[in-house]
Amino acid sequence: MTEVDIRYRKPARLGDDLIVISTVDAVRAASVDIHQRVIRGTEQLTDARVTAAYLDSDGRPQRQPKDWVERFNRITTGK
Template structure:
């Protein structure tokens, strides 16, 4: 059994990264429905956890001056609303990997029901905001994960 003193961590099941969360009151509007922008927050948490699970240390890269990921583009489609108390699963897969960016496909699920899906392009940039190549080992990890599809 996981320690109750440790934060939840998702992980990979084959090529899919899975990250579970529960909808809390703060995530909803007065009708108890998840506010649309909060799906982007949920997806950000899942992507950050996916990087961690892939062995990518964003904080070390940032502190070392290597660069950071920034969302360059996001396309999201909402299918059904999530509600207060729902248990959700965010499923993320790696799409095309380029020298300075990676595409990540994400789905928000409630059981087998698709609630939202997105395609996000994460660009690797210098600390002053200019695009730069991702570290070679990161590109190799992403391509390895993507090749499992």
């Protein structure tokens, strides 16, 4: 129940100063969609969409704790 779709646009080099920008696009009961970009200066090196699932100890999806959902929702709405 997880997925990563990543587009590599340009390579990074050892010693490059990189910035990773992550934004939460959607929050569901057992998962969250995150958009991630890697930037070097003004160049965007990667663009990724990640779906991360909250799993129980047996590896099965389960509802995220309420406080997690609230925190992700605050990030999404900016409140």
